[in-house]
Amino acid sequence: MKRSSKFTAILIFLIVFSAGLTSAHQGGHFHKGDGTIFSQWHLKNGTLISGNYHTGNSRFIELEQEEGKLLKIELESLKDPDKQTATARIEHFKTFNDPVHIYPDYTIPHHRTNYRFLWISIALFILTLLIAKESLVILKRFRNGLTKWVFATCSFSILLVLGFACKKSTESVVETIPSTIPKTSTTFIDSAFAPFKATVTTSSDNTYYYVSSNGVPTHGMMVGITSWQQQVPIPQSYTGTNSWSIPLQPVYAETPLPTTTNLMKGAVAIAVNGIPIFNALNNRGVDSYLIGELDTWGGHCGRADDYHYHAAPLHLSSTSGELPIAFALDGFPVFGSKEPDGSIMKELDVCHGHVISNGVYHYHGTTNYPYVVGSMKGKVTLDPTTTAPENQIIPQAFASPLRPATTPLSGAVITAFASTGTNAYKLTYQIGSKFGYVEYNWDASNKYTYKLTDVSGAVSTTTYQRK
Ligand SMILES: [Zn+2]
Ligand SMILES: [Zn+2]
Structure with missing residues (x-):
């Protein structure tokens, strides 16, 4: 095979392979508005969480939500009978002894595609070697600047795509809902x-x-x-x-x-x-x-x-x-x-x-x-x-x-209330077509004076001393 056609073949292989990997992350395990029905979990704090049981240990369960988002919940924050359901699921998966579904206490896997991640890493390593080898050969053969740059740009773009695809996977969001409330600042x-x-x-x-x-x-x-x-x-x-x-x-x-x-x-x-x-x-x-x-x-x-x-x-x-x-x-x-x-x-x-x-x-x-x-x-x-x-x-x-x-004043509607000076107010009320008033004030020694004028015009004034 001629050097140039070998080079083209590798490029095509890289593009197809990288596209496959990228889509595999999104389409494989994750739910994407495809009508998937999620289980519901009741927390002691009254929250209702939707998500399918993914994995768990004696302290946490992890739920898979929409878009493959992982939510970590303390087992203790679950309300019964949901806590019992979670415990039963953990026990159930233990019996399979499946490394995808069980992990030791205190360690949380970042994403569920552990084996795939291994294959991707191996493939990436081989591809990088191939690219490096081809680059050296091509760079020797072509002193021509343009070809050199086209090749370098293509290689770099492919590595970028692969890197992004895997980064997205390793960063599968794990959000934790606390069972205790942080102190208010x-x-x-x-x-x-x-x-x-x-x-x-x-x-x-x-x-x-x-x-x-x-x-x-x-x-x-x-x-x-x-x-x-x-x-x-x-x-x-x-x-x-x-x-x-x-x-x-x-x-x-x-x-x-x-x-x-x-x-x-x-x-x-x-x-x-x-x-x-x-x-x-x-x-x-x-x-x-x-x-x-x-x-x-x-x-x-x-x-x-x-x-x-x-x-x-x-x-x-x-x-x-x-x-x-x-x-x-x-x-x-x-x-x-x-x-x-x-x-x-x-x-x-x-x-x-x-x-x-x-x-x-x-x-x-x-x-x-x-x-x-x-x-x-x-x-x-x-x-x-x-x-x-x-x-x-x-x-x-x-x-x-x-x-x-x-006591209640039958039929009274309060129509106005205003300050009439320092520490002085006047309240106006209406019963039918007649008006009544409460005028009151207090002085620096906390002596309060209330002047009440009822709807018949009768006035009474009383003072009270605030202790
Ligand atoms: Zn709110
Ligand atoms: Zn009240």
Whole structure:
């Protein structure tokens, strides 16, 4: 055979062989939207994973997902009976003693094509030798620069294609879902509270991130309430030992506590503007929002004239962007109506959240029930002096009453609420065609004065001293 035709034959062989190898990686074992049905696996953290059992040992199982993506899951993070299924599969494959399906503890094969990889390596080695040999001969024969370059370029391209094909294979993605939750970084929590630092003070120790505020938001309040108990917002001392506490190390609850039958007393979350978020159900078990108890911002005042939300303060997203709008008292963040990366919100579970790819749970605020928390995903400590449904999480910050509890004012609709000076507010309500007012203020010594004007025009003024 002439030197030139031998050279052409080798080139053709190389191209055909490399094309075969490249496609073998994609078409052989991997599923590519071909209608393959994957098994489903339930994790203890509530996530549902799709993937077919690929391999496993006493600590992990590896699932093959779409496009041949491998997902490594700790056996301990699987829920029964899926854990039992996985254990049974591991035992089953052990009996075959098949090196593809079993590997010793602590070593994870990077990809499943171990034997193929060996053949590819041998073939590559032979081809490289051939190319090197031919190159030397050709370079000697042809001093002509063009031929030399054509040959060198072809050889290099083929090696590049082969290298890429094998690299793709050896890098078969192995993603691990942790069974334990990493400690929340205070930098992350801080980033969420940062836009509201003018009215909110924060600090942290090893266990908690603390939030101090006076409980009065900078946005409008009270307007829109059609079922009013005559309370108005006044400052609270959510500070020092009475600050809000966000646990830095969330732990998944064995059985998440449903807010339909629990936590109707204290707050369930703290918004990033320092305002507590209570159960969507009021202490009578009724959806506060649906019966007109809430203002346009999803809040109202409690018996201590303490302003708080019962609905999700989604309006905070206009300041927060894609950062969390709140943190639940189990330590998990509450995002607005979008995912942290700005994409459309993914499906929510009964707790009103989900686990994202980093394995950490988060809640979402929505415009319908349960608005913020459906069930407490994380483990919480309950106040032993309270009983369900009016139980509450501790630690919890408390509002302190200034005046005796007021009563519902039938037919009143709050139409205006405005600041009338330093530490002074005026609330306007309407019953039928008549208006009533609550004008109140406080001085530097914490003496509060309430002037009430009812719809008949009768006025009463009372002062209270804040201790
Ligand atoms: Zn309330
Ligand atoms: Zn989400």
